[in-house]
Amino acid sequence: MTTATLPQPAPFTRDDYTARMRRVVRDAAGAGLSGVIVTPGPDLVWLTGYQPTAITERLTMLILSTDREPTLVVPALERPDAESAEGAGALSMIDWTDGSDPYPVAGDLLTSDGRFGISDSAWAMHVLGLQRTRPATSYQALSECMPMMRAVKDANELARLSLAAEAADATYGEIVQLRFAGRLETEVAADLARLLRQFGHEQVDFTVVGSGPNGANPHHEAGERVIQAGDAVVLDFGGLRYGYGSDTTRTVVVGEPSAEVQEVHDIVRTAQQAGFEAVRPGVPCQQIDRVAREVITKAGYGEQFIHRTGHGIGVTTHEPPYMVEGEERLLEPGMCFSIEPGIYLAGRFGVRIEDIVTVTESAGRRLNNTDHRIRVVE
Known part of the structure; x- marks a missing residue:
């Protein structure tokens, strides 16, 4: 028995990921947010096609805001994998190396007193690291401020x-x-x-x-x-x-x-x-x-x-x-x-x-x- 009655789906394209990120930025603004911070997990896969091979303590963050192009902060050793993701062409990428502090790198991409939606699965150590770098920023779980982000399917x-x-x-x-x-x-x-x-x-x-x-x-x-x-x-x-x-x-x-x-x-x-x-x-x-x-x-x-x-x-x-x-x-x-x-x-x-x-x-x-x-x- 097979399941060949339905055609195989087309691959998602750079345009698909670009449209999703633009929609999230628009919806974030409508929710009164300065932007959205996405860490490894389903939201990152949906927005970029990128799923790190292992979820580690190393900081990986996609930052979406109205005042800059989408930017992915990644560990240098994982950049080649990130660049091979389907949606990589729709964003900029900044890497950081082991032994350096990644939070100022990410913090420089945030409005100094902004309010950001952030992935529910973001590690506490990363949220605290951002707050240490940008003490006037505030954060709210995406499930609270933008729960319908992925709800309507194309x-x-x-x-x-x-x-x-x-x-x-x-x-x-x-x-x-x-x-x-x-x-x-x-x-x-x-x-x-x-x-x-x-x-x-x-x-x-x-x-x-x-x-x-x-x-x-x-x-x-x-x-x-x-x-x-x-x-x-x-x-x-x-x-x-x-x-x-x-x-x-x-x-x-x-x-x-x-x-x-x-x-x-x-x-x-x-x-x-x-x-x-x-x-x-x-x-x-x-x-x-x-x-x-x-x-x-x-x-x-x-x-x-x-x-x-x-x-x-x-x-x-x-x-x-x-x-x-x-x-x-x-x-x-x-x-x-x-x-x-x-x-x-x-x-x-x-x-x-x-x-x-x-x-x-x-x-x-x-x-x-x-x-x-x-x-x-x-």
Whole structure:
């Protein structure tokens, strides 16, 4: 089985990275910021295509501001790798050598009394180093001041997310053909990881296999429990393909489901469908959570739905926007996120159904398309 139904995505170009950096500078100004400081991690990859081979204590920073061209500060020994990144031609580069103080180098690129958004993952030692060099500057986490920076995907990003979802669907199509009864959760998890790679994932991020009572833990790590006849088994798996994430969940049953498992699964399936049908531009993110949660609450299981309904996805498998009460930002075409309601009965079993969805000009479109009906496995 292959996943060749969708064309391979085109490489990102210098123009793509230039447009992203310009948009971030514009949005930063609109947020009242002097600029944005990006350290190694998903934001740097998204903005430049550069991912250091190792995240070390050496300072690497991309500085974006309205008063100068984009500039990447890098250790001299890592400059050749940085210069080979796809977006390197869209920025200037300044290096520093071991034994020297890199913070004045970076500090010279900052407005002396500016307010900057900075990557959530920036090391404290680097923030403190900048403050020591530029004591009048201030910093705010990008997740607070510019949380939607990567939220709206362009056509090429959507193509990559679609390919990742297609590979996850193919993985599900294969895993349900294998035997579950009498095997360890870890063995099924290994099969999921193998299949994700077989269908094109370069990175596997998680393979949740929650059988029986373990399924009542939404983030259960696959363990040494032997899967038994009659078990409901939550399968939640994903990773990166072409640099963009997949994440899907289905709940299968070993043998015919009990009446209770079937009932709970039907409720979750109805809730997931309600959340999907609520997707359209202009709807607050929290509304997706509300409509899915209402179905489960009315069925009497509100206290057993213990997490938000969804999360954004892109160059990471969890990112803004979040489908959760209190998130009033409006959905826009190009946003991509999960819809994954669940019911978790402690000590007994759990059920979750999850698809990745994108917002179109008028509604929502599923990127995952495997059957939502309960699947019986051996």
